[in-house]
Amino acid sequence: xxxxxxxxxxxxxxxxxxxxxxxxxxxxxxxxxxxxxxxxxxxxxxxxxxxxxxxxxxxxxxxxxxxxxxxxxxxxxxxxxxxxxxxxxxxxxxxxxxxxxxxxxxxxxxxxxxxxxxxxxxxxxxxxxxxxxxxxxxxxxxxxxxxxxxxxxxxxxxxxxxxxxxxxxxxxxxxxxxxxxxxxxxxxxxxxxxxxxxxxxxxxxxxxx
Amino acid sequence: xxxxxxxxxxxxxxxxxxxxxxxxxxxxxxxxxxxxxxxxxxxxxxxxxxxxxxxxxxxxxxxxxxxxxxxxxxxxxxxxxxxxxxxxxxxxxxxxxxxxxxxxxxxxxxxxxxxxxxxxxxxxxxxxxxxxxxxxxxxxxxxxxxxxxxxxxxxxxxxxxxxxxxxxxxxxxxxxxxxxxxxxxxxxxxxxxxxxxxxxxxxxxxxxx
Amino acid sequence: xxxxxxxxxxxxxxxxxxxxxxxxxxxxxxxxxxxxxxxxxxxxxxxxxxxxxxxxxxxxxxxxxxxxxxxxxxxxxxxxxxxxxxxxxxxxxxxxxxxxxxxxxxxxxxxxxxxxxxxxxxxxxxxxxxxxxxxxxxxxxxxxxxxxxxxxxxxxxxxxxxxxxxxxxxxxxxxxxxxxxxxxxxxxxxxxxxxxxxxxxxxxxxxxx
Amino acid sequence: xxxxxxxxxxxxxxxxxxxxxxxxxxxxxxxxxxxxxxxxxxxxxxxxxxxxxxxxxxxxxxxxxxxxxxxxxxxxxxxxxxxxxxxxxxxxxxxxxxxxxxxxxxxxxxxxxxxxxxxxxxxxxxxxxxxxxxxxxxxxxxxxxxxxxxxxxxxxxxxxxxxxxxxxxxxxxxxxxxxxxxxxxxxxxxxxxxxxxxxxxxxxxxxxx
DNA sequence: CATGAATGAGTGTTCATTCAT
DNA sequence: TATGAATGAACACTCATTCAT
Numbered sequence: 001x002x003x004x005x006x007x008x009x010x011x012x013x014x015x016x017x018x019x020x021x022x023x024x025x026x027x028x029x030x031x032x033x034x035x036x037x038x039x040x041x042x043x044x045x046x047x048x049x050x051x052x053x054x055x056x057x058x059x060x061x062x063x064x065x066x067x068x069x070x071x072x073x074x075x076x077x078x079x080x081x082x083x084x085x086x087x088x089x090x091x092x093x094x095x096x097x098x099x100x101x102x103x104x105x106x107x108x109x110x111x112x113x114x115x116x117x118x119x120x121x122x123x124x125x126x127x128x129x130x131x132x133x134x135x136x137x138x139x140x141x142x143x144x145x146x147x148x149x150x151x152x153x154x155x156x157x158x159x160x161x162x163x164x165x166x167x168x169x170x171x172x173x174x175x176x177x178x179x180x181x182x183x184x185x186x187x188x189x190x191x192x193x194x195x196x197x198x199x200x201x202x203x204x205x206x207x208x209x
Numbered sequence: 210x211x212x213x214x215x216x217x218x219x220x221x222x223x224x225x226x227x228x229x230x231x232x233x234x235x236x237x238x239x240x241x242x243x244x245x246x247x248x249x250x251x252x253x254x255x256x257x258x259x260x261x262x263x264x265x266x267x268x269x270x271x272x273x274x275x276x277x278x279x280x281x282x283x284x285x286x287x288x289x290x291x292x293x294x295x296x297x298x299x300x301x302x303x304x305x306x307x308x309x310x311x312x313x314x315x316x317x318x319x320x321x322x323x324x325x326x327x328x329x330x331x332x333x334x335x336x337x338x339x340x341x342x343x344x345x346x347x348x349x350x351x352x353x354x355x356x357x358x359x360x361x362x363x364x365x366x367x368x369x370x371x372x373x374x375x376x377x378x379x380x381x382x383x384x385x386x387x388x389x390x391x392x393x394x395x396x397x398x399x400x401x402x403x404x405x406x407x408x409x410x411x412x413x414x415x416x417x418x
Numbered sequence: 419x420x421x422x423x424x425x426x427x428x429x430x431x432x433x434x435x436x437x438x439x440x441x442x443x444x445x446x447x448x449x450x451x452x453x454x455x456x457x458x459x460x461x462x463x464x465x466x467x468x469x470x471x472x473x474x475x476x477x478x479x480x481x482x483x484x485x486x487x488x489x490x491x492x493x494x495x496x497x498x499x500x501x502x503x504x505x506x507x508x509x510x511x512x513x514x515x516x517x518x519x520x521x522x523x524x525x526x527x528x529x530x531x532x533x534x535x536x537x538x539x540x541x542x543x544x545x546x547x548x549x550x551x552x553x554x555x556x557x558x559x560x561x562x563x564x565x566x567x568x569x570x571x572x573x574x575x576x577x578x579x580x581x582x583x584x585x586x587x588x589x590x591x592x593x594x595x596x597x598x599x600x601x602x603x604x605x606x607x608x609x610x611x612x613x614x615x616x617x618x619x620x621x622x623x624x625x626x627x
Numbered sequence: 628x629x630x631x632x633x634x635x636x637x638x639x640x641x642x643x644x645x646x647x648x649x650x651x652x653x654x655x656x657x658x659x660x661x662x663x664x665x666x667x668x669x670x671x672x673x674x675x676x677x678x679x680x681x682x683x684x685x686x687x688x689x690x691x692x693x694x695x696x697x698x699x700x701x702x703x704x705x706x707x708x709x710x711x712x713x714x715x716x717x718x719x720x721x722x723x724x725x726x727x728x729x730x731x732x733x734x735x736x737x738x739x740x741x742x743x744x745x746x747x748x749x750x751x752x753x754x755x756x757x758x759x760x761x762x763x764x765x766x767x768x769x770x771x772x773x774x775x776x777x778x779x780x781x782x783x784x785x786x787x788x789x790x791x792x793x794x795x796x797x798x799x800x801x802x803x804x805x806x807x808x809x810x811x812x813x814x815x816x817x818x819x820x821x822x823x824x825x826x827x828x829x830x831x832x833x834x835x836x
Numbered sequence: 837c838a839t840g841a842a843t844g845a846g847t848g849t850t851c852a853t854t855c856a857t
Numbered sequence: 858t859a860t861g862a863a864t865g866a867a868c869a870c871t872c873a874t875t876c877a878t
Contacts, residue, residue, distance in 0.1 A: 033851075044853095053853090111317050114382060190368065219841090459838075588754060
């Protein structure tokens with residue numbers, strides 16, 4: 001080892017710069033030059049730590065996945081059943097600037113996956129993983145009597161995931177129409193609908209309506 | 210007399226090429242050169258029919274919207290209420306190859322809009338328009354007693370649109386997990402849930418619970 | 419002759435359009451398409467009357483020369499000697515919008531001549547012709563005792579031509595510094611200097627000053 | 628350590644190529660590709676040293692101005708009044724090949740400025756600067772009794788500048804007619820005319836008046 | 837005669853990538 | 858390790874020109 005350089009730390013430093021640039025200038029402007037300038041190193045240094053630009057973006061994506069997962073785990077601490085489920089769904093919506101940025105990045109990446117299929121080296125996909133976690137929580141909620149058993153946990157989870165990404169997409173495309181508040185409200189309604197029909201809350205509502 | 214060319218037909222021919230290219234290579238690879246090659250004409254011909262690349266993409270999108278809308282109208286002929294609603298939702302899912310291609314185009318275009326902000330002049334957005342149509346049908350269904358009035362038509366429509374695009378996205382990303390059949394099934398369940406609770410089908414369930 | 423088309427009239431009509439375009443949009447924007455649009459004919463028609471764009475511009479130049487010459491002749495009518503000379507010099511300065519436009523065109527053309535030498539087919543050059551006319555008038559003025567005989571007519575003419583084009587150039591480059599009024603004034607001074615020293619006008623003026 | 632390159636020297640090397648190309652092919656043919664070919668580097672290298680083509684041309688012009696100014700200063704060393712003035716005027720004429728090249732560049736650049744209006748950011752213009760220097764020298768000459776005070780220094784300077792650029796233009800357009808010797812001769816005559824009338828040479832005139 | 841569809845070379849510019857130092 | 862000089866392909870776009878009709 002000639003110089004005392006923490007290879008992994010340097011990589012993360014670069015990825016940090018990637019996120020800074022994307023947040024500030026948008027994904028389009030995240031060129032090698034701009035990223036390098038952000039790190040205060042030369043462009044050539046990037047090649048030492050990443051094979052090419054693709055690998056840089058992929059690593060940035062992977063880092064994002066890890067952070068999202070970590071955030072999710074921290075969030076679920078102490079929660080269970082429908083409460084945990086509700087919290088997790090909200091957590092996966094672009095309800096603040098950080099998550100909006102992540103969602104943009106994600107949508108961008110997905111559009112690439114759609115066209116290139118499985119050829120590009122993909123990190124562990126978010127979909128299957130998230131749908132599993134959601135399923136588990138649905139099952140938990142059903143066992144606790146908080147969630148109707150009319151549908152299987154997998155079906156509910158799949159629908160919730162579709163809502164998450166559907167809302168995410170629409171709010172990015174048309175933030176005026178689908179505001180953050182509206183998303184929270186609509187998700188709240190969906191969770192109302194998940195409850196078994198003989199629940200106290202449900203029947204009360206019906207009377208009101 | 211110059212060569213006898215149907216201007217509008219030529220435009221559509223070019224736009225078809227645009228779709229083909231975008232579905233195959235992605236919107237980023239849909240360069241003027243590639244599109245021209247796909248049409249088997251020279252690059253210069255594109256400028257003859259469109260002012261610039263943006264206009265080409267925009268026109269392609271617009272034409273697709275028109276075709277989808279026309280298909281939707283034809284479909285709704287003779288239908289009303291929840292049956293029309295159900296048919297329209299299924300129509301907007303990528304359940305055959307043609308619609309899968311259109312969905313790829315849409316996702317690609319949307320990812321560009323997300324990436325570049327609203328700089329590019331956008332045509333009438335699909336979202337608001339479709340959500341209106343859906344809302345009207347929900348209202349119709351509610352008045353016919355086919356759909357629960359627990360939620361406003363707008364809320365139901367917004368959720369259905371999110372499901373449409375959420376399922377579309379996921380089936381493109383992971384066709385093995387979210388097959389076409391699965392989408393139809395999940396949509397069917399969602400429509401079960403829309404019915405008022407005192408419906409016959411629903412009342413049975415009530416007894417069970 | 420199949421159709422009754424006045425070839426020469428059509429050419430002039432096109433050249434008229436050239437000038438209109440140049441005056442409105444500048445020489446840079448005088449493309450074949452724009453010129454054709456101005457004539458309300460198709461681009462292809464230009465090729466019927468001119469071999470290529472170069473010939474169009476050259477013909478426009480030639481037309482300009484003719485008009486300038488005609489204007490000059492009309493101007494000199496009834497004048498002679500120093501009065502004619504003075505009038506001719508002023509006439510060749512860009513003192514109104516029309517002449518400013520012509521001067522721009524001229525400068526543009528000259529810069530091409532400078533780089534391409536005599537290869538490009540040139541119309542009868544303005545320089546030699548104008549310098550001859552000027553010389554003749556100087557000689558006339560000298561014979562009438564209006565102009566000092568300290569210098570040869572050719573020398574005076576050459577200097578006057580240099581002043582004309584020097585002022586023309588500077589006023590195009592820096593209209594604020596060298597206004598139209600300033601040009602007239604400076605030319606007036608130069609003509610004062612041309613008079614023999616014992617002229618009545620001269621001494622009178624001197625007394626006044 | 629990257630390749631050891633003197634950034635400034637490389638810039639000047641490129642600018643030299645710009646002059647060569649413009650003098651040879653004209654400013655319209657001075658494309659990025661042609662300039663790059665002249666330097667024997669790739670086109671991309673130009674972007675390394677200049678932001679865009681406009682900056683290249685502007686820098687080339689600026690460097691030329693600097694060199695001309697430096698030559699002018701060196702020339703004026705030890706000279707004053709009419710002698711300095713005379714020397715400076717001759718210095719600014721294209722009396723050798725180097726200056727002829729510079730003049731070609733200037734005329735080409737100016738024709739571009741005229742053609743495109745003042746859109747392009749212009750460097751310190753030569754005109755005002757040179758006219759100031761000339762004015763100062765005229766004033767000096769007048770105070771020394773070498774130059775007639777019939778005209779203001781500014782008027783004389785403006786006329787001299789017009790003669791410089793008028794002769795420059797004509798000699799480039801028609802070198803056979805306006806030879807280098809002829810230019811020197813005509814300038815000499817102009818300087819004769821500048822002297823006050825009570826000078827020995829002119830004493831005859833004084834008696835007459 | 838006249839059209840305008842079609843061509844294709846050429847423009848400035850951007851950018852990921854390579855590599856000598 | 859790290860630098861930044863250098864490369865060259867690719868981009869959207871402009872335009873004069875050709876030519877079948």
